[in-house]
Amino acid sequence: xxxxxxxxxxxxxxxxxxxxxxxxxxxxxxxxxxxxxxxxxxxxxxxxxxxxxxxxxxxxxxxxxxxxxxxxxxxxxxxxxxxxxxxxxxxxxxxxxxxxxxxxxxxxxxxxxxxxxxxxxxxxxxxxxxxxxxxxxxxxxxxxxxxxxxxxxxxxxxxxxxxxxxxxxxxxxxxxxxxxxxxxxxxxxxxxxxxxxxxxxxxxxxxxxxxxxxxx
Numbered sequence: 001x002x003x004x005x006x007x008x009x010x011x012x013x014x015x016x017x018x019x020x021x022x023x024x025x026x027x028x029x030x031x032x033x034x035x036x037x038x039x040x041x042x043x044x045x046x047x048x049x050x051x052x053x054x055x056x057x058x059x060x061x062x063x064x065x066x067x068x069x070x071x072x073x074x075x076x077x078x079x080x081x082x083x084x085x086x087x088x089x090x091x092x093x094x095x096x097x098x099x100x101x102x103x104x105x106x107x108x109x110x111x112x113x114x115x116x117x118x119x120x121x122x123x124x125x126x127x128x129x130x131x132x133x134x135x136x137x138x139x140x141x142x143x144x145x146x147x148x149x150x151x152x153x154x155x156x157x158x159x160x161x162x163x164x165x166x167x168x169x170x171x172x173x174x175x176x177x178x179x180x181x182x183x184x185x186x187x188x189x190x191x192x193x194x195x196x197x198x199x200x201x202x203x204x205x206x207x208x209x210x211x212x213x214x215x216x
Contacts, residue, residue, distance in 0.1 A: 011050035015040040015058040022050040033095050038119055042214060061214075080205045085109040089150040089201065090136045091211035092128025098169055101125065101178075103132035105139060106211045108150060115139060117181070122174040127167050127182060129153035132211075133160050133198065134185040140196050152201040152209045160198065163189040 012023045017032035017039050026043075033039035040058040044050040053061050085108050092103035102118025115135060118128070133156045136149045151157060159165055165182050169175065201209040208214065 010043040010045065011047050012041060012043050013050045013053045013061075015054065017041065020054070022047065022054055030095070034099070037100070037121065039095060039100060076205070080202050083108060083150070083201075083206055084148055084199070086146070087148045087150055087199070088114060088136055088140065089209050089211040090129070090132035091152065091209050091213065092125055092132050093213035094123060094125045094128060098122050098124050098175075101128045102213075103128040103135070104211055104213075105132060105136045108210050111210045120175065120178040122169075122172070123178050124167060124169055126153070126155045126159075127165065127169065127178065129156035130159045130165050131181060131185055132156070134188060137194050137196055137198075138188055138192075141192065141194050145196075148197040148199055150199050150201040150209060152203055154200070157198060157200065160189065 009024075010026070012026065012029035014020050014023060014029060014032045017036050019032050023029045023032065024047075029041060029043075033041050042053065042058075042061055044053060087108040088105050089108045090103065090105045092101060094101035100119045100121060101123030102116065102120065104116040105114045106112060107114060117131065117135065129151060130153075133149065133151050133153075137160075140147055140149065163186060165186060167182075171179050203209065
């Protein structure tokens with residue numbers, strides 16, 4: 001007999017979109033936020049939690065992670081260790097791929113937002129992760145900070161190392177402003193040196209990266 005694991009139902013609160021309210025499926029939620037500049041939305045485990053959030057402020061809920069329990073063994077967790085809290089963390093979020101995209105950087109320990117860009121009308125998650133990482137490097141260099149920087153994107157790590165944004169997204173009028181930022185980021189990497197250590201955030205051991213937008 002085959003047992004199929006049932007996916008937990010989620011409820012989606014839309015604060016800003018074509019229509020606002022609580023929606024019972026991702027498809028319904030997506031219809032409200034697609035092509036809507038500055039859409040604000042997040043998923044919740046229960047209808048009551050989603051309804052309560054709708055009455056509140058989007059900023060009070062974004063990035064608030066759920067309780068996390070790692071599925072790794074004690075040995076694996078011991079080997080990985082704990083995060084270095086003398087650090088900042090960066091992440092990006094996009095509604096569709098491509099779709100509306102934004103990115104940000106936060107203090108790893110306090111989750112205080114240090115910088116945020118977007119939303120951009122058309123972008124991809126990989127571009128956002130890349131820009132967030134370069135923005136973080138410039139942010140720390142400007143402040144002569146010895147903090148390290150965390151990303152959960154192997155692609156962004158690779159692009160920064162190569163000093164190139166290897167996206168397949170074609171340039172057009174919609175993403176002109178975004179690609180201007182991409183060009184500036186690539187130029188910054190080519191014109192500057194940095195001593196900041198970039199580390200991969202261990203999601204399986206530590207949960208979502210602190211800069212996560214916590215939407216889906």
